[in-house]
Every structure is written in C-alpha cells, then in structure tokens.
Amino acid sequence: MNNFLLKIQLLFVFTAAVLFTAAPAWTQSIDEPTVNMDMVNTFIEEGIERSQIMDMASYLTDVIGPRLTNSPQMYRANEWAAEMMESFGLQNVYQHEWGPFGRGWELTRFAMHAQSDQTYFPVIAYPKAWSPGYDEAVSGEVVFLEITEEKDFDYWRGRLEGKFVMIAEPAEPQLHWDAIARRHTDESLLRLANATQRIATGQQGGQSPNAAWIARQQAAYERAQFLMEERPLAILDESYRGWSGQVAISGATLPAPPGTPWGERPRPHQIDAPTPVPQVSLAREHYGRIFRMLQHGKTVELEMDLRVRFQEENLMGWNTIGSIPGTDPDLKDEFVVIGAHLDSWHTGTGATDNAAGSVVMLEAMRILQEAGVAPRRTIKIALWSGEEQGLIGSREFVETYLARPEGNPASPSSITRLDGYDKFSAYFNVDNGAGQIRGIYLQQNDAVRNLFRTWLLPFADWGTETVSWANTGSTDHVVFDRVGLPGFQFIQDPLEYFTLSHHSNMDTYERLVPQDLMRNAVIVATFAYHTAMLDERLPRKPGPELSAN
Amino acid sequence: MNNFLLKIQLLFVFTAAVLFTAAPAWTQSIDEPTVNMDMVNTFIEEGIERSQIMDMASYLTDVIGPRLTNSPQMYRANEWAAEMMESFGLQNVYQHEWGPFGRGWELTRFAMHAQSDQTYFPVIAYPKAWSPGYDEAVSGEVVFLEITEEKDFDYWRGRLEGKFVMIAEPAEPQLHWDAIARRHTDESLLRLANATQRIATGQQGGQSPNAAWIARQQAAYERAQFLMEERPLAILDESYRGWSGQVAISGATLPAPPGTPWGERPRPHQIDAPTPVPQVSLAREHYGRIFRMLQHGKTVELEMDLRVRFQEENLMGWNTIGSIPGTDPDLKDEFVVIGAHLDSWHTGTGATDNAAGSVVMLEAMRILQEAGVAPRRTIKIALWSGEEQGLIGSREFVETYLARPEGNPASPSSITRLDGYDKFSAYFNVDNGAGQIRGIYLQQNDAVRNLFRTWLLPFADWGTETVSWANTGSTDHVVFDRVGLPGFQFIQDPLEYFTLSHHSNMDTYERLVPQDLMRNAVIVATFAYHTAMLDERLPRKPGPELSAN
Known part of the structure; x- marks a missing residue:
C-alpha cells in the first residue's frame, strides 16, 4: 500500500488542477472535483485484502448455475442476491416485480x-x-x-x-x-x-438493408x-x-x-x-x-x-434492489444506482455474462458498507432480470420510478417524468465480461469528463485512466440514457468475452480473473461514493430534447 | 508455375555446387546429388492442381471415424487404405498381420x-x-x-x-x-x-526421478x-x-x-x-x-x-502395405518406405494424429503413380497400427522384415539381421500433425545432409529448407533408427497440434489445412522418388555399433 500512496503523491504533484483532500470535512463539486483518498484507500484495502468476490462468483455460477429469466434458477439467484445484500447490512432490500414477462x-x-x-x-x-x-x-x-x-x-x-x-x-x-x-x-x-x-455514430449505426439481404430474410x-x-x-x-x-x-x-x-x-x-x-x-x-x-x-x-x-406459475420478473440510505437531510431522497444484469443464457453458468458484473456490484456495496460510508445521497444496487431478452428489467425500473417514454421505446418521442426523475443522479453499469475496468465511456456527456477523470486518478497504477466520449450500447445503462438520464458503462479489458465466453457453454467460472473483478468492485464503489457525495446531481447531457409531459 | 520455374532457375544460378538436370538420362549419387525438376514439377502439378487429399481425409475421419487399434473402425480403415492403394494401381497390396496385440x-x-x-x-x-x-x-x-x-x-x-x-x-x-x-x-x-x-541430448533425455517423484508414484x-x-x-x-x-x-x-x-x-x-x-x-x-x-x-x-x-475375435493388428515396384534389375529388390500410423485415439476422429500423415502418404503414392515414375528401387507405403500403444505395428514390421533386436527394444544390445536389412534404403515418416513440412530432422545422420538439402531446394518458395541435425522421437521412424537403419521424420509447422488437437476430442477434420497437406504429399513423393533413384542406398549413420548376429 505504501508504494501505491507514494505514487499517488507523485501524481498529485503533476496534477495541479485537481485538489486531493483527506480532511474530514471533505466535499466536492462539479467545478472542483476531488478524490477522497482516505476513503478510496479504505475501499482498496477492503476490496483487495478481504475480498469476497470469488466466493460469491463461484456460488452464483457453480451452485445456482445459469439464470434464464423467470427460470427457478433466476428466482433463486434473486433470493440469494437479496440475502447477500441483507447480510452486508443494506436497507430496503426487495424484489422489484415487473411484467408479465412470460414463462x-x-x-x-x-x-x-x-x-x-x-x-x-x-x-x-x-x-x-x-x-x-x-x-x-x-x-x-x-x-x-x-x-x-x-x-x-x-x-x-x-x-x-x-x-x-x-x-x-x-x-x-x-x-x-x-x-x-x-x-x-x-x-x-x-x-x-x-x-x-x-x-x-459508426458504432451505433448499421448499413441499411439491401435487396439481397431482404430476399434472404424473406x-x-x-x-x-x-x-x-x-x-x-x-x-x-x-x-x-x-x-x-x-x-x-x-x-x-x-x-x-x-x-x-x-x-x-x-x-x-x-x-x-x-x-x-x-x-x-x-x-x-x-x-x-x-x-x-x-x-x-x-x-x-x-x-x-x-x-x-x-x-408458468409466476410470469413476473424480479429485479433485486437494495440501498445504503443517504444521510444529508437535503439530498437523502436523491439516489445513485449501480447495477448489472443477474440473468443469463442457459448453456454455461453465465459467469462473464453477467455473474461477473453482478458480483462486482454486490462486492462494491459490501465494500461501501464495510468502509462505513455515510453518503449524502442514497446509493442503490439493482440486479436486473430480462436483460438478455431486451433490457426488459432495467426498462421496467425506469418506467416504474423515473420516466415513461412514449413512442418507440428505443428512441422515445417524448417522456412522462415520474417522481424519481428529478431525484436521480446517475446509473453505473458493468456488463462487458470479467475484464478489468480500464476507463469509462462518457456516453457523449462532456459535462462529466472532468469529474470522471478525477475519480479515475487513484487507479492510474492499474492502467485505468481512459475516458472516452463514445457511446457504448447493448446493455442496461442504455435505458437510462434513452430517457435523458445519465447512464454509464465502463471500458473493460475484453479478455475472452467476445471470442469465447459470451452466450456460450464455455461461459463458466474458469473465465473469471480474480484480480480484475476485485479491482472492478473498488472502482465501482469509488464512482458510486463520489457521485453520492457531490454537491450536485450528475449533469445531464443536452438534447436530443425530450418533451416532458 | 512459370514464376516458380523462374525462381528455381534463379536459385540454380546461386547454387553452383548442385546440378539440376532435366535430361532423360537423369541420375544422381550421394556425391553428386541432384533434383529431377521435370519430375518434381509433375508432382507439384498433380498434387496441387488435382489433389484428392481432402476427400480422403474427410472419408477417413468423418465416415470411418476414430481408429483405435484392433477396433472394427481400425480394420475398416485398413481395408479402405488397401482399396485406395489398389485404386491408384499399387502392387502387392496386403495387410501385414502382427501380434497378438489384444482386444x-x-x-x-x-x-x-x-x-x-x-x-x-x-x-x-x-x-x-x-x-x-x-x-x-x-x-x-x-x-x-x-x-x-x-x-x-x-x-x-x-x-x-x-x-x-x-x-x-x-x-x-x-x-x-x-x-x-x-x-x-x-x-x-x-x-x-x-x-x-x-x-x-536435451530432447531425448529426462531428469532422473527424485525422492518426491518416487513417493508420489508410490x-x-x-x-x-x-x-x-x-x-x-x-x-x-x-x-x-x-x-x-x-x-x-x-x-x-x-x-x-x-x-x-x-x-x-x-x-x-x-x-x-x-x-x-x-x-x-x-x-x-x-x-x-x-x-x-x-x-x-x-x-x-x-x-x-x-x-x-x-x-476379441481378432487379436492381431494389421499394417497396410503397398508398393510401386522397382525397375532397375540390380536394385528392384531394394526398397524405400514412406509411412504414417493409421490408428488413433477414440474421442475425436484422429484427424491430425494421424489421418493427416496417412493421407499424405496415400496421396504421395497416388502422385508417384500418376506421374508414371519408374523407380530404380521399390517404393513402399506402410500405414501402421498400434502406434499409440507404443509404436507396435512399425516395430513388428522391422522385426518381420529387417532386424530382430535383442535386449531392451528401446535400445537393443544387438540385432539379428533379416533378409531385408541390406535391401532397405530409408524410411520417411509424417506424424506431427497437419502442418506444412518446413524441413527434415537428420536424426544425427550427417551423411545425408547434402542429399536432403538438395532435395528440398525446389520447395524454398514454400519456406521448406531447414535441415536439422537433431533427433526427434515419439513416432514410428524411431523403430528403424533403433536397429541402425535410416528412419526420418519431417519438421512440420505445429499449427494446433500440441495445443488443441493431439489426443483430444477436438482432433477433427476442422484442424486440417488443405494447402499444408497437399504440399506435404508433394514433398514426401519427392523424397521417396529421389531415394529410390539414388545410385546407392541411403548411408547409415556410424555407431553406436550394434553387434549383428
């Protein structure tokens, strides 16, 4: 740990624009982002030296097994996740029931x-x-x-x-x-x-179908x-x-x-x-x-x-939710959410897609809890179901608590704001396998660039520094982004995700690298904590404007 | 083909020590090794443009399947190999029965x-x-x-x-x-x-067992x-x-x-x-x-x-043998053998171990036959059984026709020479998977270095030039080498042999690269032909002396 602190101090010298503070009366704002190094060091110590992440990963993948949405194994995983959350001391742990999804x-x-x-x-x-x-x-x-x-x-x-x-x-x-x-x-x-x-744009778009493609489809x-x-x-x-x-x-x-x-x-x-x-x-x-x-x-x-x-007895899906309540009288009703999908396909054990993200989120909450954080805003964990069938569980969360979109759900023409819309700060997602976080996608929201750069500074030693303006898609942060709310996904080392494990029978515990997952939990805890401690909610990106009813 | 010939001609200019001839009265000797380029070009044309090798590989692996020694599939492969040999016009095609091996x-x-x-x-x-x-x-x-x-x-x-x-x-x-x-x-x-x-020596030797190893074995x-x-x-x-x-x-x-x-x-x-x-x-x-x-x-x-x-009805193993008879009245009883083991393990289809080598040998004989060679010595093909259980089929061939070793078969103290011992020129083996031949191991026989270098010259364009003094082991050429006879194995590109296919359920047709196998058949045909056409038998390496009874 000493070497690490030394390097952070050196980094400090070369990063004059950024203020590190370790004082008890630590605050930060969008204009003056800082890192609470005392707290980050506590997260690192808890997350690296007393990690429980691989034991959770093994239980979820090996014992519970694959977790197809609405299968008995999925409900068991929901129940297990709730038990884990309660064992960490989280509050308001519940199954957010949504649907009907189907059988x-x-x-x-x-x-x-x-x-x-x-x-x-x-x-x-x-x-x-x-x-x-x-x-x-x-x-x-x-x-x-x-x-x-x-x-x-x-x-x-x-x-x-x-x-x-x-x-x-x-x-x-x-x-x-x-x-x-x-x-x-x-x-x-x-x-x-x-x-x-x-x-x-290249990442999001696709070629428009030509005649040959249409003929093949027909x-x-x-x-x-x-x-x-x-x-x-x-x-x-x-x-x-x-x-x-x-x-x-x-x-x-x-x-x-x-x-x-x-x-x-x-x-x-x-x-x-x-x-x-x-x-x-x-x-x-x-x-x-x-x-x-x-x-x-x-x-x-x-x-x-x-x-x-x-x-066919229960057609409803469950998202498993838990909270560390906010403590600032003015901000405690506001909240930041960290999440990942708990459901998986059925041939492997859904280890990298997405037990990895799920245990990173559970471990991040455990680390926050063990560190004794008293966040200004509430920090929530949400483990989604129905992701593999089209981001359904997270979309239902958005539509229950945040905003109801009108028109095409993939690009709504307008939204109806719900009670949570103005209380929501940001959502952070992990769902690109088991590889180490190497940075974060801004999802085209330049207003958070300086914040995120600052919060990544403690992890330069781990090679985690890159902030990309780009969008990334195909997972649950998208449903927040679509209704104009800040939803982010991290940049991860690909490891064997797209070449071997993704949706395959080889998506098993063997594809997980312990150090990568441990570090990811620390980084997610850091982002959740700093978002919760900010003077302001995370800035929302300008347009495309959604007319709010 | 023209580009290739041009390059060979350029090579010729820079290889003054070596005589290329295309004259009908082509001969060669150990002291003046040459390449018959007309013949090699015929081999290349037949082997690359009219190849039958992948069709044979598919039949052997996909239809016949794995070929465990003395299994019904192995005998079927023996029979199929004999049919192929006869269809090419080989002579004296027979099953060399050996054993008993067992069930x-x-x-x-x-x-x-x-x-x-x-x-x-x-x-x-x-x-x-x-x-x-x-x-x-x-x-x-x-x-x-x-x-x-x-x-x-x-x-x-x-x-x-x-x-x-x-x-x-x-x-x-x-x-x-x-x-x-x-x-x-x-x-x-x-x-x-x-x-x-x-x-x-490093390749051959091993560490002597230590106490911990012995205790683990016990x-x-x-x-x-x-x-x-x-x-x-x-x-x-x-x-x-x-x-x-x-x-x-x-x-x-x-x-x-x-x-x-x-x-x-x-x-x-x-x-x-x-x-x-x-x-x-x-x-x-x-x-x-x-x-x-x-x-x-x-x-x-x-x-x-x-x-x-x-x-348990037939406890005898079969090696499948065929010949292109020699035509030189003084040399036609002498012979060169090309071979590979036809048997395999049982979980995949034995594609790289060693359908690959087997179809290379079959295709080499087909190429020789189609080219209308009239070899001075007889060229034999031998497809072995029992290799996976300890080079048994090839050893039985040696002990039936060439020499009977006394003492430890792995390093005999003496041998009894049989009729074939003085008629035998050399054995060439392929059994390192499906990768292209990149050269040949001399098996410590320096006397053939100049010959082999010369015979490889047409294949410089394919990256096949390397002659290594080293031994290589673990397959059928070893049983010839052990009794003092020239037995050689080629250097091959490893491809996925030692990392994926060797002895695994993934040893299937998918691991074969058509161009590699086609080239290998041409190279083996070239070595067989030139060995058969040499004035002398291939020189045998000096010592360790085996006292001959």
Missing part, C-alpha cells in the same frame, strides 16, 4: 448421440432456450434441407416428420491464429480516448414457416461462433415477416406464442462432421433426449 | 448428466479407451477422494461402492493468452538448423490399487490439457508398482489383464464446477450411460 424454462435433460453404419459418437450440443422437449428420447435420420426454389418446398413437404433437419452448410473451418484472450493495448485505448462523433421466413408446419424432430444449426467444442447460442425463434419491428416479433417465452420446433445448436466440429457424412452419401441417425420444464 | 474396443454410447438440488447440466466427458462399460445407465454421488495418510484408506474403505470418485483438485484456470495455432518462425527454424549434440499406485479393490462406478479426472471443452485423453491404466518398465506394465487391451475401473475424463470447466459444488457443501449426483463393445 420460465429450464433444461432438465439433454444428450445427443450420432450413429452411422460404421461409427458412433456422442454429440456436443445444446437446445436453444424455450425449445419444447419430448417425454422420451427420440430418434431419426438427419437431412439437409436445401431450399433454392419454390418446388423444393413441394419435394420436402411431408418428408420431414421424424427427421432432424440441418438448414445451413457449415462455416469454413478456421484455425485459432489469434490469441483468444487479450487486454486493451495503448493503441486500442488511445482509439477510445480519441473517439469522436464519427466513431460513435427466404428464411418462408423456410421457418414451412418448418413450423412440417414439424421435424428438431432444427439443427451450428454454434454461431467459435470452434473447439464451444457452443454459442441464445433463445429459440419463431417466424416473423421481414421488417417486423424487433419488439413485435413473437417470442417463445410469451404465454400466447405458438410452440416452436425444438432448435438445437451443435459444436461446429460435430455439425461439420455430420454434414460431411451426408455429403459422402452416408445415413446418419441421431438420438436426442431433450427434456425441459416450463415455469 | 479391440469401441464406444457404443456415452452420456453424462449432473444434478444437484438446484440445477442440472449435461457434462462433456469421454471414457478412457478400454474402460469397461455398464449394461444400463448408472447413477451415484460424486466424492473427492483425498488420501494424505494411511488412515484415509480406512475411512474410505467400503464407502466408494456406487460412487463417482474425483481423485485430484482441478488445475488453476488459465485464459488463452497465446494463439493456439502457430507456424514456425525464422527464429524457431534457426534453432533447429543450429541444433547440436547438446540440444539433441502413493498413486496405492490409491490405484485401493480403487481396483473398492470398485466405484468410475474414476473421474479432468482433461490432461486445455480449456474450452477440450478433452485430451488416452487409454485406461492399471496399477503398476513404481519402476515397472513401461513395456511390462499391465494394459487393459491385453487379453489376460485385470479389468480396470471405468476411467472418465471431463472437460475442465465441468470437472471444476462439480469440484467447487462439493466445496460449497452441495451434493452432486451423476448419471452415466457408458456402453462399450470389446472385439
């Missing part, structure tokens, strides 16, 4: 066996979530359904019953020439530090409808990413005409949705092998034991 | 399911070869058998029946910081080019004996290498006192060996999860459906 689903048995006249092999595969199951093992031949013209439908009509259907050629095999795990480099961090409007829709009518035993595809037995997979889909808005597509967790054909993703090595056996003219028989349990 | 084994069904009070998951695992199976699925609790002192045996005695036994703590998780696939670099090739006695032996008596449902360990669902595994073992020579240990393929307890290796992610669940005080129940079939 839960869990896999209760899966095995797949491939047999030809010459050879047998067990197949590495997983069903997509909310696939229906069978009461017993089913067997049938594999066929490759190639539809290139209308009369192919006529050929296949009536021939798919009792069959397993492959619907695409396997991907071209690739060797692993690049390291699967990596950390940010100076180069990649500099690119973020220098991000401009152009880059940010063909896929017609094939999907055909398969809904023909009802083969299962639709097989290969892991959507990766090699080496990795199976990356999400939920079963239902046919929807091209152009159907994402929010209006039927989805199999909805209680009134049609029942999809079971959809099963195979490891690429096994999908490729079966495909090539067919090409050699061989018959391949699969046996599949797919059993599932639907949960 | 064959194949997996006919495997699934494993883990269940706790909270969660279910399917387990990625494979039994070790020659593990016995069960008539039906079996279920039981998992226990971690920790033996640190004698009384631990007393505690566990009688408590393991109906249990699954973990015998070791999981390895510390590691992220994949290094690329899994790599090619040789100038640096690594230079190290091989500069190899000296010291390096070669403890492992006692535990293994204890488990043979207690007979739990299965002994579980984790994949001996790798992460991400990779399961690297070989054969089941039987207890042997420390110090038992390798060749004298009982092995479960032997017809009179005791029956091992089923041994099952789990993906590290799943082994680790179960272990950590036990540490959290949870009960984990496994269900395992392990069914196997032993093949």
Whole structure:
C-alpha cells in the first residue's frame, strides 16, 4: 500500500488542477472535483485484502448455475442476491416485480448421440432456450434441407416428420491464429480516448438493408414457416461462433415477416406464442462432421433426449434492489444506482455474462458498507432480470420510478417524468465480461469528463485512466440514457468475452480473473461514493430534447 | 508455375555446387546429388492442381471415424487404405498381420448428466479407451477422494461402492493468452538448423526421478490399487490439457508398482489383464464446477450411460502395405518406405494424429503413380497400427522384415539381421500433425545432409529448407533408427497440434489445412522418388555399433 500512496503523491504533484483532500470535512463539486483518498484507500484495502468476490462468483455460477429469466434458477439467484445484500447490512432490500414477462424454462435433460453404419459418437450440443422437449428420447435420420426454389418446398413437404433437419452448410473451418484472450493495448485505448462523433455514430449505426439481404430474410421466413408446419424432430444449426467444442447460442425463434419491428416479433417465452420446433445448436466440429457424412452419401441417425420444464406459475420478473440510505437531510431522497444484469443464457453458468458484473456490484456495496460510508445521497444496487431478452428489467425500473417514454421505446418521442426523475443522479453499469475496468465511456456527456477523470486518478497504477466520449450500447445503462438520464458503462479489458465466453457453454467460472473483478468492485464503489457525495446531481447531457409531459 | 520455374532457375544460378538436370538420362549419387525438376514439377502439378487429399481425409475421419487399434473402425480403415492403394494401381497390396496385440474396443454410447438440488447440466466427458462399460445407465454421488495418510484408506474403505470418485483438485484456470495455432518462425527454424549434440541430448533425455517423484508414484499406485479393490462406478479426472471443452485423453491404466518398465506394465487391451475401473475424463470447466459444488457443501449426483463393445475375435493388428515396384534389375529388390500410423485415439476422429500423415502418404503414392515414375528401387507405403500403444505395428514390421533386436527394444544390445536389412534404403515418416513440412530432422545422420538439402531446394518458395541435425522421437521412424537403419521424420509447422488437437476430442477434420497437406504429399513423393533413384542406398549413420548376429 505504501508504494501505491507514494505514487499517488507523485501524481498529485503533476496534477495541479485537481485538489486531493483527506480532511474530514471533505466535499466536492462539479467545478472542483476531488478524490477522497482516505476513503478510496479504505475501499482498496477492503476490496483487495478481504475480498469476497470469488466466493460469491463461484456460488452464483457453480451452485445456482445459469439464470434464464423467470427460470427457478433466476428466482433463486434473486433470493440469494437479496440475502447477500441483507447480510452486508443494506436497507430496503426487495424484489422489484415487473411484467408479465412470460414463462420460465429450464433444461432438465439433454444428450445427443450420432450413429452411422460404421461409427458412433456422442454429440456436443445444446437446445436453444424455450425449445419444447419430448417425454422420451427420440430418434431419426438427419437431412439437409436445401431450399433454392419454390418446388423444393413441394419435394420436402411431408418428408420431414421424424427427421432432424440441418438448414445451413457449415462455416469454413478456421484455425485459432489469434490469441483468444487479450487486454486493451495503448493503441486500442488511445482509439477510445480519441473517439469522436464519427466513431460513435459508426458504432451505433448499421448499413441499411439491401435487396439481397431482404430476399434472404424473406427466404428464411418462408423456410421457418414451412418448418413450423412440417414439424421435424428438431432444427439443427451450428454454434454461431467459435470452434473447439464451444457452443454459442441464445433463445429459440419463431417466424416473423421481414421488417417486423424487433419488439413485435413473437417470442417463445410469451404465454400466447405458438410452440416452436425444438432448435438445437451443435459444436461446429460435430455439425461439420455430420454434414460431411451426408455429403459422402452416408445415413446418419441421431438420438436426442431433450427434456425441459416450463415455469408458468409466476410470469413476473424480479429485479433485486437494495440501498445504503443517504444521510444529508437535503439530498437523502436523491439516489445513485449501480447495477448489472443477474440473468443469463442457459448453456454455461453465465459467469462473464453477467455473474461477473453482478458480483462486482454486490462486492462494491459490501465494500461501501464495510468502509462505513455515510453518503449524502442514497446509493442503490439493482440486479436486473430480462436483460438478455431486451433490457426488459432495467426498462421496467425506469418506467416504474423515473420516466415513461412514449413512442418507440428505443428512441422515445417524448417522456412522462415520474417522481424519481428529478431525484436521480446517475446509473453505473458493468456488463462487458470479467475484464478489468480500464476507463469509462462518457456516453457523449462532456459535462462529466472532468469529474470522471478525477475519480479515475487513484487507479492510474492499474492502467485505468481512459475516458472516452463514445457511446457504448447493448446493455442496461442504455435505458437510462434513452430517457435523458445519465447512464454509464465502463471500458473493460475484453479478455475472452467476445471470442469465447459470451452466450456460450464455455461461459463458466474458469473465465473469471480474480484480480480484475476485485479491482472492478473498488472502482465501482469509488464512482458510486463520489457521485453520492457531490454537491450536485450528475449533469445531464443536452438534447436530443425530450418533451416532458 | 512459370514464376516458380523462374525462381528455381534463379536459385540454380546461386547454387553452383548442385546440378539440376532435366535430361532423360537423369541420375544422381550421394556425391553428386541432384533434383529431377521435370519430375518434381509433375508432382507439384498433380498434387496441387488435382489433389484428392481432402476427400480422403474427410472419408477417413468423418465416415470411418476414430481408429483405435484392433477396433472394427481400425480394420475398416485398413481395408479402405488397401482399396485406395489398389485404386491408384499399387502392387502387392496386403495387410501385414502382427501380434497378438489384444482386444479391440469401441464406444457404443456415452452420456453424462449432473444434478444437484438446484440445477442440472449435461457434462462433456469421454471414457478412457478400454474402460469397461455398464449394461444400463448408472447413477451415484460424486466424492473427492483425498488420501494424505494411511488412515484415509480406512475411512474410505467400503464407502466408494456406487460412487463417482474425483481423485485430484482441478488445475488453476488459465485464459488463452497465446494463439493456439502457430507456424514456425525464422527464429524457431534457426534453432533447429543450429541444433547440436547438446540440444539433441536435451530432447531425448529426462531428469532422473527424485525422492518426491518416487513417493508420489508410490502413493498413486496405492490409491490405484485401493480403487481396483473398492470398485466405484468410475474414476473421474479432468482433461490432461486445455480449456474450452477440450478433452485430451488416452487409454485406461492399471496399477503398476513404481519402476515397472513401461513395456511390462499391465494394459487393459491385453487379453489376460485385470479389468480396470471405468476411467472418465471431463472437460475442465465441468470437472471444476462439480469440484467447487462439493466445496460449497452441495451434493452432486451423476448419471452415466457408458456402453462399450470389446472385439476379441481378432487379436492381431494389421499394417497396410503397398508398393510401386522397382525397375532397375540390380536394385528392384531394394526398397524405400514412406509411412504414417493409421490408428488413433477414440474421442475425436484422429484427424491430425494421424489421418493427416496417412493421407499424405496415400496421396504421395497416388502422385508417384500418376506421374508414371519408374523407380530404380521399390517404393513402399506402410500405414501402421498400434502406434499409440507404443509404436507396435512399425516395430513388428522391422522385426518381420529387417532386424530382430535383442535386449531392451528401446535400445537393443544387438540385432539379428533379416533378409531385408541390406535391401532397405530409408524410411520417411509424417506424424506431427497437419502442418506444412518446413524441413527434415537428420536424426544425427550427417551423411545425408547434402542429399536432403538438395532435395528440398525446389520447395524454398514454400519456406521448406531447414535441415536439422537433431533427433526427434515419439513416432514410428524411431523403430528403424533403433536397429541402425535410416528412419526420418519431417519438421512440420505445429499449427494446433500440441495445443488443441493431439489426443483430444477436438482432433477433427476442422484442424486440417488443405494447402499444408497437399504440399506435404508433394514433398514426401519427392523424397521417396529421389531415394529410390539414388545410385546407392541411403548411408547409415556410424555407431553406436550394434553387434549383428
């Protein structure tokens, strides 16, 4: 610790614009941001030397397991999270019930066996979530359904019953020439530090669909409808990413005409949705092998034991919430929120997506509590559900307490402000895997740049300094940002998140790096604390203006 | 092709010591080695433009599947290889029967399911070869058998029946910081080019066992004996290498006192060996999860459906042999052999170990045949069995046709020369995966250095130039070398061989790179042809002298 303090003191000398104070009467404001180094050192000591984060991570991933929204495992995780919060001494711990979301689903048995006249092999595969199951093992031949013209439908009509259907050629095999795990480099961090409007727009936008893309979507829709009518035993595809037995997979889909808005597509967790054909993703090595056996003219028989349990008693989702109450008589009704989604996909144990973020948030609250903070504003933790199905739990939190958007929820035309809108300061999210925080995205809010730079100063030693003007998306801070409230996500080392663990059966405890998670909890505690101690709420970014009713 | 010829011509200018000839009356000798560029260009055209190698590789790996010695799949591969040889027009194609080796084994069904009070998951695992199976699925609790002192045996005695036994703590998780696939670099090739006695000795030798190692071996032996008596449902360990669902595994073992020579240990393929307890290796992610669940005080129940079939009708192994007969009246009884092992382990499809080498050899013979070579000496192909159990098939070939060693087969004290000993020129082997040949190991035989350098000259463009004085071991050329005959193995790009595919469930067709295999077949054809066309047999290296009876 002494070396660290020495470096901080040196840093102090070179950072004349920033005032470090350790005096009891410590305050800070937007115009004069400071770091409470006594407090940060307490956080570091608690978070690094007495960490409980890996034990929580192991319990959540190994014992509770994967946490599909509204599955029994998800509710158990909600209950466990509430128990943890209460054990730390948090107040007002409750399950924020939202919904209805729809039915839960869990896999209760899966095995797949491939047999030809010459050879047998067990197949590495997983069903997509909310696939229906069978009461017993089913067997049938594999066929490759190639539809290139209308009369192919006529050929296949009536021939798919009792069959397993492959619907695409396997991907071209690739060797692993690049390291699967990596950390940010100076180069990649500099690119973020220098991000401009152009880059940010590039990240958000997408090419508008061309005619070929629309034609492919239409063909896929017609094939999907055909398969809904023909009802083969299962639709097989290969892991959507990766090699080496990795199976990356999400939920079963239902046919929807091209152009159907994402929010209006039927989805199999909805209680009134049609029942999809079971959809099963195979490891690429096994999908490729079966495909090539067919090409050699061989018959391949699969046996599949797919059993599932639907949960339809409770259709409501739960977010788990807890608080460290504010102590400033004028500010204690205001609040800052730290959060992460607790739900996951079902094939691994949701370790990096997002047990990692969840235990970082729990540990941050434990650290704050152990440090005996008396925050001016209330600090809340929120562990969301339904993130993987479209940021639903966090959106429901916003719509319950902060603001109701009108029009397209992804870019509302106006909002109705709720009671919490003016009491809310900021939301901080972690959901980019288990890698160390290396900085923070400003989400285009330049007014917080100086604050965030200051609060990161104690972590220069850890390589955590970069502030990027850019947006980042795809997770729960977005729902705050959309209604004009400050919502932020940190920059993290990617490690193996996008190359191996994300949504795959390999998203397990083994992908977690203890030091990274411990540091992240300290950094999040620091941001939550300093936001809660500021004279003002965090500044909101100007426009696009939302007309408030 | 023209660019290539131009470069060869330029090379010619700078290689004055070497004579290229394309004249019909082409000859070469050890003192004046040359390359028949007309012939090499024919090999390149046939091997690159009309390659059949990937189709053979797919049939062998995907359709026939893994090829455990003496399994039905292995005999089928032997028969298929003979059919391919005959289809190319090879002569004297036959199965060289050797043995008895012992029983064959194949997996006919495997699934494993883990269940706790909270969660279910399917387990990625494979039994070790020659593990016995069960008539039906079996279920039981998992226990971690920790033996640190004698009384631990007393505690566990009688408590393991109906249990699954973990015998070791999981390895510390590691992220994949290094690329899994790599090619040789100038640096690594230079190290091989500069190899000296010291390096070669370092490769061969090993540290002599110390007291701690002996004590660990003794403890492992006692535990293994204890488990043979207690007979739990299965002994579980984790994949001996790798992460991400990779399961690297070989054969089941039987207890042997420390110090038992390798060749004298009982092995479960032997017809009179005791029956091992089923041994099952789990993906590290799943082994680790179960272990950590036990540490959290949870009960984990496994269900395992392990069914196997032993093949005891034919205890003899087969090597598949074929020839392109020699045409020089004085030399046609002499022969050069190219070979690779056709057998594999059982969890993948033995693609890099060693379908790759096998199809390179088949394709090399096809190329030679299509090129219409009329070799002075006979060129033989030999596809071995029993390599994975200790180079047995190739050793039996040597002992049938070339020389019988006396004493320790790994370093015989003397040999009995057989009829073929003086007719044999050289053996060339490929068994380091699917990577491109980048040169050749001299196996400490300096007398062939100039020859091999010359024969590699056409392949400088492919980065194939390096000649290393060093030995390489662990595969079939060794059994020739041991009796004083020239046996060589090529230097290959490692690709994913030692990091992913070797002996694992991920040793599949996806690990093969078409261009690498195509080039390898051309290079092997070139070496076989030039060895067969030399005025002399390949020089044998001096000493250690073997007294010949």
